[in-house]
Amino acid sequence: MPLDAVLLAANTAFAVVFGVFVVALVVLAVITLRWAVRRDRAGRKAWLARRPGQWGAGGDDPEGVPRASSNGHKPVRRTPPERPPR
Helix, strand or coil: CCHHHHHHHHHHHHHHHHHHHHHHHHHHHHHHHHHHHHHHHHHHHHHHHHCCCCCCCCCECCCCCECCCCCCCCCCCCCCCCCCCC
């Protein structure tokens, strides 16, 4: 096999493999961006629903029961630390 044919075959193989790599990279980027935008929209919607003024300043529902956060756990009520006596 002449050297020119070997080099042409190697260049063609590289072009095909590199093309497949670029297409896979673009597809993964699109999938990742769609996932991130979808999560952002859901998080923004949940955040807007939890904002104070919707159901009260504490983020409670009308009965006063704390709502679950997006991960399913109830929010922890933190109290300010006690000050030492003067």
